Structure formats: structure tokens, C-alpha cells
Amino acid sequence: MKALTFQRYGKSPEIGFTTVPTPTLQPDELLVRIHAVGLNPIDNAIPTGKFKPVLAFQLPATIGSDLAGVVTEVGSRVTRFKPGDEVFASLFDLGKGSLAEFAAVPESAAAFKPSNLNFVQAASIPMVGLTVWQALKERINLRRGQKVFIPAGSGGIGTFAIQLAKHLGAKVGTNTSTPNVPLVSQLGADEVVDYKKQNFEDVLRGYDAVLGTIPGDTIEKSIGILKPGGKIVSLVGPLDAAFARTKKLNFVLTFVFGLMGRKITRLAQKRDVGYSFLFVRPDGQQLGQIAEILNNGGIQPVVDKVFPFEQAMDALAYLGQGRAKGKVVVSLR
Structure with a gap:
């Protein structure tokens, strides 16, 4: 599958698109076909090595944390989700990335996508x-x-x-x-x-x-x-x-x-x-509670700009300018 990765930490992390294996599921994970990825400032900071002491990645590593997409496969211990379900999640601090065609998402980190939001809007929310x-x-x-x-x-x-x-x-x-x-x-x-x-x-x-x-x-x-x-x-x-x-x-x-x-x-x-x-932690139960508020219209997502997957590096650069009104999102579908 195609993913946006960085090869090393530091001033020259070699960020670019590479072909990586589709994730192999653990029993408690969902395989999600990603439709959209919400970007966060830390996505630009991680390749610099600033958070290396507290965030563990196996290099080369896929960039990004937030995602929204459709479940295509579930592990043997998954009970809340099935193929075809629309979900959103944050993979932050799990040693995984989301700027890719697929991601393995722990069931504990996932929640059903708010039904009144599209994938771009939903991807802007998790972190x-x-x-x-x-x-x-x-x-x-x-x-x-x-x-x-x-x-x-x-x-x-x-x-x-x-x-x-x-x-x-x-x-x-x-x-x-x-x-x-x-x-x-x-x-x-x-x-x-x-x-x-x-x-x-x-x-x-x-x-x-x-x-x-x-x-x-x-x-x-x-x-x-x-x-x-x-x-x-x-x-x-x-x-x-x-x-x-x-x-x-x-x-x-x-x-x-x-x-x-x-x-x-x-x-x-x-x-x-x-x-x-505060260092945020993934929590599908909390994300589910947030989804209820979103479904009821209590909070409206604010998306500044949407970039196609092929322009994900441009999206990160735009985010890095620090001028976005709301969130920057990458759309894969």
C-alpha cells in the first residue's frame, strides 16, 4: 500500500511516499480503509526527533495520527465492529501512522463515525x-x-x-x-x-x-x-x-x-x-461520547483546507505555517 513516511529523525528525515506492507491484524484490531486523515502540529514535530524520548516508532514510520474510514476486516477478538462499519480514531502514541491507504486500529481506540459528518469532517476530530x-x-x-x-x-x-x-x-x-x-x-x-x-x-x-x-x-x-x-x-x-x-x-x-x-x-x-x-491518549469510549455531541449538533467541525493524498506533503507544509482556521485534512477518496 502507499504511505507517507519518514526514514530518520532530524533535520533531513526524508519524508516521502513509499510502498509498505498492508498491516497484519492483531486479534484486537480492525483493518480500516482510510478515507481521510486529519493533520496535527505534532505530525510535523515527530520527524524532527523532538518527541523521540517519549514516542516510539519503528523506522521508516508512517506520518499522521487521526483517521476516518471503513472497516474491511476485524481481528478474532473484536466484538464492537464489523466489516463495512464507518469509524474514526486517533493512533497517537501507538507507534502507528495514518497517512496511508490502510491502518490497523486497536478496537479500544476506535469509535463509530458520527452519522451526520462526512469522512473529511470526522477525520478532523479525533486528536x-x-x-x-x-x-x-x-x-x-x-x-x-x-x-x-x-x-x-x-x-x-x-x-x-x-x-x-x-x-x-x-x-x-x-x-x-x-x-x-x-x-x-x-x-x-x-x-x-x-x-x-x-x-x-x-x-x-x-x-x-x-x-x-x-x-x-x-x-x-x-x-x-x-x-x-x-x-x-x-x-x-x-x-x-x-x-x-x-x-x-x-x-x-x-x-x-x-x-x-x-x-x-x-x-x-x-x-x-x-x-x-497533558499528553493525549487514544480512547475509543471518549471518542464515542464526543461523537454523540457531534451527532446532536452540539459541536461543528471547522475545516480550513482539504488536500488530496498526493499533496500530503503540501498539507503538512501549509499546517506548519500556523495560520489555519480550524483543521487541515488530507482526503484519500
């Missing part, structure tokens, strides 16, 4: 949906009436996070550039800061939580807008020792990650604010 779900519901325990700040509201994470937060009954603050103010307002943001004109840390106050989506000093600045007892869940780092322990990394990496997170942790403690780093 951002699971990331936001795990951040807002598990880590933050966001409740009705609370206020959450979601930076970069027009991006792939932001467009979904604003809608899920509103679905949970929260009030949402965000920042974006001037042209995207109408978009984030339409999605439900209550306070919108145009970062071309103002700094969010000078405007926003009294927030219960922050979803960290922008690397750099934005996380540190976010501390000042939180109430005592507030929470920051970062998706972009710095990593911390708690994450290393969760991943069962060795002592050296745990120590290093602890050092990386020490500054933000100390700043947070001074303001009586909690900080944690």
Missing part, C-alpha cells in the same frame, strides 16, 4: 477532540458557570475547545487576530481579545482555568489571569516530572523533565495555581 475532552473534563473538571481561557481560538484545538467548553456550560475567553474575531465569536467565545490591539493578560481577569495551546511565555502570562485555586493544563509544555512518571520514563528523563517544568511550577505555586502538562 483535538480527545485532547480537549481530557483537559477540560478530566484535568480541569470544568463546570457550568466557570471561566476558561483558550488561547488561539481560531486554530485546530481552539475551534473545538471553545465549542466543548460552551457545551459544558462554561464562559470562554480567547485571543485571535483581527480577521478571526467573527469566527471565534460565532463559535461561542464570550470575551475575545484581538492580539493585534491588546495583550490578553492586560484585559482578562478572574478565570478558573487556562488551556495552554501556545508555546513560549503565554503560559507564564496566563497565571496572572487566574483566580487562586485555578488550573493551567498545557498541551505544549513545558513537560514536568508528573508526565514522566505517567509515561514510566527512566530516572534521568524524569529529572530532566522536572527541571524543564520547575520554573512554571514555582510561578504557579506562588499564585496558588495548579500546573500540569
